[in-house]
Amino acid sequence: MSTKKRALISPALRAAMLWPHTWAGVTLGGLLMLIFFMGSLAVFADEIDRWMMPDTRVGAVGAHRPDAPFSLDRNVLPVVERLAAGRGLRDWYAKLPDGRRPVMELRVRTDGGVSGGMATADGRLLPPVGTLGATSFFYPLHYSLHLRAGFVGYWIVSFATVAMLAGLISGIIIHARIFKDFFTFRSWGQLRRSLLDLHNLTGVLVLPFHLMISFTGIVIILPMVLPAGVNALYDGDVQRFYDDALGNYSRPRSGTPAPLAPLDPMLAEAKRLWGGGEAAVVFVINAGDAASIVRLNRDTGDRLSLDVEPIFFDGVTGAVLKHQRPGPVVATHRLLSGLHIAAFDHWPLRWLYFLFGLSGCVLIGTGLLYWLEKRRVVETAVVGLGWRSVGALACGSITGLLIATLAMMAANRLLPATVPSRELVEAGLFFLVWIGSVIHAALRTRRDPPWAAQCWAVAALAGACVGLNWLTTGEHPLRAIALGDWPVLGVDAVLALTAWTAWRVARRLSHRLSGRRDAPAVTMTEATDHV
């Protein structure tokens, strides 16, 4: 069997795979780090939102199913009217409260512009949250880099993800032969060895997840980044393709005013058609018009697939206009998308997604570090501009990214609510701090990127975030336990763990820098220093 495998993967093929593997990693590693890190945060976007939006930490105990049954007409419509503030209503939608988001999120388009807000399940409008939070900042950064114009961000992220897939496949081919060498020549005394060990370990152990998550990530936006089929059969009209594939329905405004039929009977009918599912989002299109449409999306918390089974009602009569199930291939597409989005209600799986996502960061990070260490050994003690650039970029995309994220979360707790465009100030700070950390890394990289200094910054910021949450909201860990406020407690716990880990790492690195030879870290680095 092994001879057969050897014939399949020739030494020449393995040698040929090393170049694209190395250079795709070195050039796109930083970007992939951002994608994997923000994707991991996105798993807990709702929980981070609660942390960043203290006003929405309402009724953490059993808030999602209040005693009075939830009513679209009584609880949602008055909030919509309030948000419209007397201007002509055109369209609106409301994401309904669920187990992880105890508030509803509304967006209203009127003749006078767009407004939005959050409200409690019983219909009390909350003050503006003043932040994009994880849902509207970290999560879109993961898939669009916030470059929405012309889907540029989608293209860049997809390109990097195809490179990730190619990197995983070429990694398997390269690793196939060295499997034996690898265990024969294990030498724990060398940093380079340890980095390669960790790179291969994460690469092999979490390989199925990494392949799945990279593939399904592109699958979600496939019609946008590979529109060949849409061009051939739908004349390039992606909207028409989606309408056809997902069973969407649309019609233009008629211009004749007509009142909206009660929404609650439609909700009941939708639940009947879904066979007992819960509604997640309600859309009203062409509000107040004779051609108005009410769309209800199903909550996908109880299934793998992202099939939201939209049901379209006539807004005036309340009759069902369209309820179309996808065909088998499109259903497969929804299942693959659901595997990526992980909207299903399963806490152990969510933690696995989070940890496996971070293991992707470890895979990419150790790959970058291994490249740096190896080049440092092969070349002389004097490192060139190329090495320093990759070093600075690695530093900026590993510790710098953490610093920027934590700085934004600290700013979220520090900026007063009165700051104009507060959410944009927060987001701007993220990018400024990130650029700053890259510049710092570029200036300070001599023989090594400034890992220690940046780790100290991570430790200080993560610790500060826990403290600031306590000071500004009064919710310290003990109180969170008493309230059963697990989202906030969980975010605080991960922050505290980050602070502790970064502090330990920073201390070890500092000892190494100051030339102390008793710290365990020294034995790992000595080899690279004297070769």
Next chain:
Amino acid sequence: MGAKTVRRAETGRSPSGGARPSRPAWTTAARVTAAVFGAYGFAWGLAAFGAELGVLIGLAPAEAVTAASLLSLLILPMMALWAFAVPRAAVGWAVLGGGGIVMMTASRLIGIILP
């Protein structure tokens, strides 16, 4: 044992030592562009041709588009790597670029012949 042994093991594992140093830079450029643009062109051709073919064998348009696109995405990273594995870069470009153009033309023809 020690550094020397490990180093030998390392060089033994990475015989290429960079981008095939004996070959000119334009060969590397040809491979990289074939992997990026050639492979995408091939995937594009397959997605377009597969979609038309799917409708031809009776699939609903949305189903045909989705199936062909998923298949194309599956082969895209492999095709990109193949551009580095093929002995001659020109062959890689010919197959990826040429194949993409052939399939795109075929899909156009099916689209024109069948309304």
